Amino acid sequence: MKTAIKTPPKTLFDTQKPPLTLRSPLFYVGDKYKLMPQLRPLFPIHIKRLIEPFVGGGSSFLNTKAQTYLLNDINPYIIRLHQALIAQDFQSFLSKILKKIQAYGLSCSFQDHIPPFALRQTHKKTYFAHYNKIAYERLRADFNAHKQDMETLYLLLIYGFNHMLRFNAKGDFNLPVGNVDFNRNVVGALKAYFEHTKTKQLQFFSLDFKDFLGGIAFKKGDFVYCDPPYLISGSEYNKLWGVKQEQDLYALLQDLDAGGVAWGLSNLATHKGQENPYLLEFAKSYKTFEIQSNYISFKDNSLKKNSREIYITNA
Ligand SMILES: C[S@@+](CC[C@H](N)C(=O)[O-])C[C@H]1O[C@@H](n2cnc3c(N)ncnc32)[C@H](O)[C@@H]1O
Numbered sequence: 001m002k003t004a005i006k007t008p009p010k011t012l013f014d015t016q017k018p019p020l021t022l023r024s025p026l027f028y029v030g031d032k033y034k035l036m037p038q039l040r041p042l043f044p045i046h047i048k049r050l051i052e053p054f055v056g057g058g059s060s061f062l063n064t065k066a067q068t069y070l071l072n073d074i075n076p077y078i079i080r081l082h083q084a085l086i087a088q089d090f091q092s093f094l095s096k097i098l099k100k101i102q103a104y105g106l107s108c109s110f111q112d113h114i115p116p117f118a119l120r121q122t123h124k125k126t127y128f129a130h131y132n133k134i135a136y137e138r139l140r141a142d143f144n145a146h147k148q149d150m151e152t153l154y155l156l157l158i159y160g161f162n163h164m165l166r167f168n169a170k171g172d173f174n175l176p177v178g179n180v181d182f183n184r185n186v187v188g189a190l191k192a193y194f195e196h197t198k199t200k201q202l203q204f205f206s207l208d209f210k211d212f213l214g215g216i217a218f219k220k221g222d223f224v225y226c227d228p229p230y231l232i233s234g235s236e237y238n239k240l241w242g243v244k245q246e247q248d249l250y251a252l253l254q255d256l257d258a259g260g261v262a263w264g265l266s267n268l269a270t271h272k273g274q275e276n277p278y279l280l281e282f283a284k285s286y287k288t289f290e291i292q293s294n295y296i297s298f299k300d301n302s303l304k305k306n307s308r309e310i311y312i313t314n315a
Contacts, residue, residue: 021063022196025189026081026154027163028057030235032227032266035309036063038291044262044315048221053209054228056237058082062196064225072205072212074240077153077165079206084150086202090194094187096151101182104135106159109183129179132159136177144172158182166236209245213252223315224256224263231278232271233307243278250282253314257286262315266291270308283312 023033032039040063050066055073073079085093101108107115107128114120115131123130136159143152153173157163159182160175168174205212213224228249229241249265256263267279293309 024057024059026057031057031059033059047223051224068201076206106135107181218261226265230268232274257314264313
């Protein structure tokens with residue numbers, strides 16, 4: 001039996017104060033949401049143009065005030081997701097998403113459509129994954145048939161394991177179902193994203209960082225924030241990153257410094273007893289700040305406490 005799609009009450013979010021730090025609704029692995037309260041005060045006070053070569057889910061630009069934004073990521077899907085979001089308004093995106101959730105028979109905590117009591121009892125910690133597995137796999141197969149529908153990809157990201165964008169060698173999305181669904185946190189993050197981006201001048205690019213930065217005519221008031229993959233930690237996007245990319249990035253940042261362009265770089269200096277010697281050498285020429293982080297392993301969700309996260313800047 002089909003349940004009617006409920007539209008959210010108008011006052012649900014309107015009565016809430018905006019959160020101090022916005023979380024991107026893409027819930028990207030390695031996003032800077034939790035660290036922004038520490039990082040933002042280290043950025044220049046007045047930024048005319050924020051330039052992000054590694055924008056990912058966008059938690060950094062969402063929490064940084066500037067007049068214009070140039071945002072880039074080598075992953076074309078993350079950029080297409082941002083573009084799909086900013087091309088529409090919140091209500092129309094939400095109603096398309098809710099229709100799709102219903103059409104596929106996925107659970108939806110936001111609409112109080114949760115797995116039945118019996119399943120919640122038998123699979124106390126994994127009932128969302130059990131309930132959504134078949135529907136999720138159907139959604140994934142439908143996405144992979146054309147790879148064009150960004151609303152479907154958005155749902156795969158939301159219902160997928162650890163909210164990752166993961167593709168196999170054939171280019172098919174291959175993340176398994178996760179133990180999460182479309183809930184009020186997701187809707188809150190979406191609403192904030194839409195509200196925030198509609199007043200911003202954003203331009204998105206999907207290039208390698210060298211080509212992206214190489215194509216910019218820098219001017220006064222620019223600030224380049226870099227949050228690259230971390231050489232000494234593991235993540236899906238680390239497949240694309242090695243010593244060569246790390247050294248190229250440092251060379252580029254040195255050139256920008258020589259040209260008077262302000263920048264900041266986030267990175268991991270040590271992790272699980274391993275050091276990043278290239279970073280530590282590079283850091284000697286600039287200002288370094290210690291950042292308190294609870295680094296989480298993307299493989300098993302365990303907390304890696306023996307990590308040292310730093311922020312390096314010439315600003
Ligand atoms: C640590 S994540 C950025 C997270 C982001 N700050 C956030 O808050 O969501 C690093 C990003 O770098 C991107 N990336 C990896 N290699 C790249 C390259 N050569 N050029 C541009 N982007 C790259 C990855 O796709 C990934 O999205």
